[in-house]
Amino acid sequence: xxxxxxxxxxxxxxxxxxxxxxxxxxxxxxxxxxxxxxxxxxxxxxxxxxxxxxxxxxxxxxxxxxxxxxxxxxxxxxxxxxxxxxxxxxxxxxxxxxxxxxxxxxxxxxxxxxxxxxxxxxxxxxxxxxxxxxxxxxxxxxxx
Amino acid sequence: xxxxxxxxxxxxxxxxxxxxxxxxxxxxxxxxxxxxxxxxxxxxxxxxxxxxxxxxxxxxxxxxxxxxxxxxxxxxxxxxxxxxxxxxxxxxxxxxxxxxxxxxxxxxxxxxxxxxxxxx
Numbered sequence: 001x002x003x004x005x006x007x008x009x010x011x012x013x014x015x016x017x018x019x020x021x022x023x024x025x026x027x028x029x030x031x032x033x034x035x036x037x038x039x040x041x042x043x044x045x046x047x048x049x050x051x052x053x054x055x056x057x058x059x060x061x062x063x064x065x066x067x068x069x070x071x072x073x074x075x076x077x078x079x080x081x082x083x084x085x086x087x088x089x090x091x092x093x094x095x096x097x098x099x100x101x102x103x104x105x106x107x108x109x110x111x112x113x114x115x116x117x118x119x120x121x122x123x124x125x126x127x128x129x130x131x132x133x134x135x136x137x138x139x140x141x142x143x144x
Numbered sequence: 145x146x147x148x149x150x151x152x153x154x155x156x157x158x159x160x161x162x163x164x165x166x167x168x169x170x171x172x173x174x175x176x177x178x179x180x181x182x183x184x185x186x187x188x189x190x191x192x193x194x195x196x197x198x199x200x201x202x203x204x205x206x207x208x209x210x211x212x213x214x215x216x217x218x219x220x221x222x223x224x225x226x227x228x229x230x231x232x233x234x235x236x237x238x239x240x241x242x243x244x245x246x247x248x249x250x251x252x253x254x255x256x257x258x259x260x261x262x263x264x
Contacts, residue, residue, distance in 0.1 A: 001168055001169065001170045001185065002167075002168075002169050002170070002211065003169065003170050003171075003172045003211070004169040004170070004171060004172065004186065004201050004211045004212060004213040005172050005173050005204075005210055005211065005212050005213070006171050006172065006173035006174065006175045006176040006177075006180060006182070006212070006213045006214070006228060
């Protein structure tokens with residue numbers, strides 16, 4: 001009897017670590033903006049203080065959101081794209097993804113360029129693993 | 145989701161299969177649970193008119209040799225959006241996208257058979 005597949009809604013086979021890379025770049029950008037953001041010098045200027053807090057909150061929210069998005073995209077690659085056979089070729093696969101996901105969390109908890117750069121490095125490692133698994137050479141290109 | 149939206153195959157349904165008015169397929173996967181469980185057999189008729197909510201058999205848009213069983217979420221001209229009914233089985237959140245009506249090969253009319261053991 002012919003089988004009909006009722007698997008997940010996305011057996012499209014379309015995967016690309018670029019989506020994780022874009023989110024990671026946003027985390028780097030927001031981290032930099034947060035570190036560069038200057039507190040208003042005039043304590044009496046209520047409007048400037050309000051604007052400062054508003055900008056601060058927006059930067060933090062975007063950093064949090066993009067770090068989560070990056071983690072989600074990485075987990076999709078890890079759990080849906082990579083198969084046990086890949087593990088034979090890339091024995092550090094699990095560790096690489098685990099550390100990348102941890103780096104996402106680290107970027108949420110801290111405002112640190114070091115953490116953000118670590119995340120970019122981990123995503124780059126995954127980019128290289130991914131395209132190697134497809135026997136393709138795809139350059140690591142940044143949007144920012 | 146009401147599991148009874150696809151009825152159990154009765155004798156007229158089986159008769160239609162015997163005379164070639166129905167095709168039978170075996171379900172593989174859980175994205176249609178609880179309407180269709182893995183291991184169940186579904187009966188499908190040729191498509192005449194489609195409506196939102198219909199359970200259909202369709203060619204995978206990118207891998208034509210694969211047949212999918214999904215529910216129609218909406219219809220847009222000559223294309224339809226298909227989805228599973230079990231959100232917990234939509235593991236990667238990606239959509240198949242709109243597929244052409246011509247890729248739909250059957251409309252599910254009934255089901256039968258004991259679902260495969262699924263664990264606790």
